[in-house]
């Protein structure tokens with residue numbers, strides 16, 4: 001009895017040792033062993049499939065100068081492509097449903113009255129309105145030139161209730177549109193220079209963080225809901241200006 005118990009325990013010890021070896025070797029061995037490719041395997045469930053993505057319909061308005069659009073279709077396409085690269089991991093997809101040319105007189109937005117008037121071109125039609133313009137100044141101060149803007153009206157004026165739009169200037173970096181969408185989906189500025197929400201001179205190697213992604217998904221869900229309702233809560237005009 002004693003001998004077989006000892007044999008059993010040594011067998012058990014051997015087996016446990018083998019299991020441990022197997023576990024540790026599969027944890028860090030590459031080579032010939034069949035190790036699950038976590039990166040590939042998780043992509044299927046971490047990255048949402050197209051059908052599960054929230055589709056955000058967008059209307060682009062191109063300001064014109066002497067009859068020509070200030071921003072070309074190619075430039076706008078670059079903005080959209082970059083935004084979708086950054087948003088798709090979080091299940092959000094920007095879908096351009098219309099590109100319209102604006103009448104003359106909207107290429108520069110340098111006064112709050114112009115911003116307010118611009119809201120008249122952003123009707124409640126279930127799409128997010130984006131204006132591609134030449135120049136955007138902060139309250140007419142040329143020294144405070146900004147690249148993009150997220151404008152939202154939260155007052156009580158009946159004609160403006162619920163109006164919300166984005167502005168991106170022609171010479172803005174390709175990340176500016178994604179940055180303004182971040183505001184639209186509820187993000188504030190971030191301090192890290194490698195974050196897309198940094199209000200700083202960003203490089204090309206920037207992105208959203210995972211927690212920002214979660215916030216944006218919730219924000220996008222709310223945006224779609226309020227576009228359906230066509231109504232925003234009371235408060236005030238909220239706008240964020242971005243130098244870059």
Ligand SMILES: [Zn+2]
Pocket residue numbers: 179183189199240241242
């Ligand atoms: Zn900003």
